[in-house]
Amino acid sequence: MPPQPPAATPGTAPVAHLRVQRVRPAYRQVADELRTQILAGTLPAGTRLPNEGELGRAFGVSRSTAREALRVLSSQHLVETHRGVQGGTFVSEPDPARVVEDVGSALGVLVMTPQLHVSDLLEARLLLEPAAARLAAQRADAETVEAVRNAAAAHRDARDPSGFVGHLDFHTTLLMATGNLMLTLMGQPVNDVLRTRLRREGVEAHEWDKVDACHREIAEHVAEGRADDAEAAMRDHLVELRGLYEREGFWT
Amino acid sequence: MPPQPPAATPGTAPVAHLRVQRVRPAYRQVADELRTQILAGTLPAGTRLPNEGELGRAFGVSRSTAREALRVLSSQHLVETHRGVQGGTFVSEPDPARVVEDVGSALGVLVMTPQLHVSDLLEARLLLEPAAARLAAQRADAETVEAVRNAAAAHRDARDPSGFVGHLDFHTTLLMATGNLMLTLMGQPVNDVLRTRLRREGVEAHEWDKVDACHREIAEHVAEGRADDAEAAMRDHLVELRGLYEREGFWT
DNA sequence: TACAATTTGTCCGTATGTATC
DNA sequence: TGATACATACGGACAAATTGT
Numbered sequence: 052m053p054p055q056p057p058a059a060t061p062g063t064a065p066v067a068h069l070r071v072q073r074v075r076p077a078y079r080q081v082a083d084e085l086r087t088q089i090l091a092g093t094l095p096a097g098t099r100l101p102n103e104g105e106l107g108r109a110f111g112v113s114r115s116t117a118r119e120a121l122r123v124l125s126s127q128h129l130v131e132t133h134r135g136v137q138g139g140t141f142v143s144e145p146d147p148a149r150v151v152e153d154v155g156s157a158l159g160v161l162v163m164t165p166q167l168h169v170s171d172l173l174e175a176r177l178l179l180e181p182a183a184a185r186l187a188a189q190r191a192d193a194e195t196v197e198a199v200r201n202a203a204a205a206h207r208d209a210r211d212p213s214g215f216v217g218h219l220d221f222h223t224t225l226l227m228a229t230g231n232l233m234l235t236l237m238g239q240p241v242n243d244v245l246r247t248r249l250r251r252e253g254v255e256a257h258e259w260d261k262v263d264a265c266h267r268e269i270a271e272h273v274a275e276g277r278a279d280d281a282e283a284a285m286r287d288h289l290v291e292l293r294g295l296y297e298r299e300g301f302w303t
Numbered sequence: 304m305p306p307q308p309p310a311a312t313p314g315t316a317p318v319a320h321l322r323v324q325r326v327r328p329a330y331r332q333v334a335d336e337l338r339t340q341i342l343a344g345t346l347p348a349g350t351r352l353p354n355e356g357e358l359g360r361a362f363g364v365s366r367s368t369a370r371e372a373l374r375v376l377s378s379q380h381l382v383e384t385h386r387g388v389q390g391g392t393f394v395s396e397p398d399p400a401r402v403v404e405d406v407g408s409a410l411g412v413l414v415m416t417p418q419l420h421v422s423d424l425l426e427a428r429l430l431l432e433p434a435a436a437r438l439a440a441q442r443a444d445a446e447t448v449e450a451v452r453n454a455a456a457a458h459r460d461a462r463d464p465s466g467f468v469g470h471l472d473f474h475t476t477l478l479m480a481t482g483n484l485m486l487t488l489m490g491q492p493v494n495d496v497l498r499t500r501l502r503r504e505g506v507e508a509h510e511w512d513k514v515d516a517c518h519r520e521i522a523e524h525v526a527e528g529r530a531d532d533a534e535a536a537m538r539d540h541l542v543e544l545r546g547l548y549e550r551e552g553f554w555t
Numbered sequence: 556t557a558c559a560a561t562t563t564g565t566c567c568g569t570a571t572g573t574a575t576c
Numbered sequence: 577t578g579a580t581a582c583a584t585a586c587g588g589a590c591a592a593a594t595t596g597t
Contacts, residue, residue: 387561
């Protein structure tokens, strides 16, 4: 690793109050270089990288160091490794589901701190999902409408004995029904965090019934293309849910 | 790896397990175990982990394997490592800025695919930021108002010779002015991606002047607490910006 | 200023598991 | 069945960085 151009990394926030990273380790330089090439499209998805030994030689580092760089990229879902002949390290296909997972997990950490309150999540959802309901009502095709209806109809108690893995949360389905992946990316992690934090045992059955009724009503508005009604119904629904969360749910 | 029963330890070959399709490598098991403990709060932020050798022995793996596990966690910003005496591996403080970075980088990958269009980002922003402008106008205190005004006044040409690192993008500042971190978390990665994708050389000076004028107008609405005006002005501004982006900016 | 102690960083050599042909 | 090519894992050694004496 002869070249280390930015001796002091500029622009990076001085978050580590006490410690300054004075040198970038070689494994990080290699990882950064490869990440840059992947993000720039120089290494498109599906590309097979050289094996670990060659990769190390190409960067002037040992195989172990190249390995650690690959660990970094693989943990960020930028590459995948496979063993065996015809195996190796491949640039990953971008996967929205993984992004949602990662963001959700990061939010899970933040939501335990005083920096991010549950009320912030509820407010963000209140901004996002009524608008999503409107868009869904304006755009959903027959197939999407069917999916939304199914999600609303799906009974939400978990006593269901059959496998039934196809069930997606209603709010998730509605976000996807907008046809705008970015809305799913923003809204879904919030829903994930809220769902895992809610103490469901504190909510009574008739309240769940009301939730289900709201879902079905929204689904019908979407199906009939009534954008205004869908948006308003979703807003009412979320306001009601917020009361539920604030009354019962959280440990912070 | 004692805690994971079906682990394939290198020396002994557990041939009896026929269903084991996917063996998780040892470094991944170690990383997952540590991550679980961090997310559960068993290892609070600031905790110093044992050094790499001891950590390896504690998990029944070699130091190299323990290191690779730490690389995974460190690349997810869950731990930080430092060299030297008094160095070591420490559980990280949750950092919203890093989350924004990570999401932005993930979006950068997705935005190159047919799954996520630039128009999706623009639409999401059009949902989010007018609402943010409204909230900012309703809530901003004197200090925040000052920050928003400064961001709007900051001249945006990069010829500025002095260091001037305090300058934050106006849209970023406005998101933060809502006091809701979640809105920043959702909106900022979008802005980052859009900013890096825009071909700025295709935009003329008088258009930048108009952008700046819009920013100052919004800032004044926020400062005076005119929520409706702030929201409307931001919406108009974004619609105009969208035209700019769609006319000039992208390579996809 | 020099030196020692501690910890991560880097390298090498070797062996083994795994998947494909 | 065996050969091949790759990732995975180990253990030891030394280098570099940081802090305290």
